[in-house]
Amino acid sequence: MIQPRPRPIPEATVARLAVYLRVLTALADGGRSTVSSGELASAAGVNPAGLRKDLSHLGPCGTRGVGYEVGTLRDRLTRVLGVERSRACVLVGIGNLGTALAHYAGFGSRGFEFVGLFDAAPSRIGQVIGGRTVQPVEELEQVVAATQASIGVIATPAEVAQSVCDRLAAAGVRSILNFAPVTLAAPAGVDVRKVDLSVELQVLAFLGQQRLAPPEEQPA
Template structure:
């Protein structure tokens, strides 16, 4: 869920992509990497769309924004498309990420190996709890939040993850922004206020579960509806 997207306009050589397209590019990239691992050199729009969980018309429109069109009867070159999407997403080199808050969720995120396969590395861990400082997680030492500006600078960090309790998130966000971080992934259940030029994406697991609860509630309600039958005169009546 995108909370805010502000800042300078894209340069003349950078595609001006709709937000919905940007959100789907990582899904295409994941599917393409899987296809490459299986030995596929080309893929049709229908095949890539199915692997990414979208319809083929939407995929073709998204890729047209990148200037990519498949070859009739052949499809898309998997390697070329991977390179282009990674270039657009800025994944041609691994980006350093700071993680603030090493409680249960932060600890799990710090140990997640999948970041490395997607173009990122957790470069620094921070916490305000002195009892956590000095702890080692996945080969990284937890630093005190006071050390944040120096380490953000030395590691050239522009992206950070906030995994703190809600009451601490805004304060942490302010410190990150002051240190030069310009993109934040927020796991805290709150809305962050950020200045122009800073992007925030919010991940709230409880909200996602509430949305799933709506769908379950709707399915239950539809299942409970009485059947409607035609009567002898052609009118509708509710079956008992």
């Protein structure tokens, strides 16, 4: 008998599942064994109904009147999100942002390991950042092949980001996180997520301005 394929989880839901996993990990580290849907929803910044709808993609995972077993739900989310094993990542662009990313210890605790740091500037080659030596960008393909890196992070200037994306895709990287302020074109089968910090700041500035404006001046 052919088993039905599991229904795909919407991208927005996946993002929230990752937040639930972060909260559950913190609860588990603090010794908690159970958590109510209301408490988990509040800690994740969502409403309880939305939480239950998101978790319905995982199948039955809570007990009425008790809530969720922290360890069990954490482990299920870990498997669903595919972070039960370490993922090899490469980072291209070791400017201020790239350096901060390379130093951030939180990636390692969540199953992501930078196996290669790359830059085109001779002054940065050979620097040790986050315990790893910065290599010339010419060695990118070689390192991707040797480490089977599946994720590439781009923190380069906008004008070179597309060429870096092309090289990562050609080398076999199928997931790219782009911090460069430009939209990238990637071939089919390569997922690109864009993080534009300036846009996020502009949104916050607008929201702050709107909050301070008199009601009659706010947009309808």
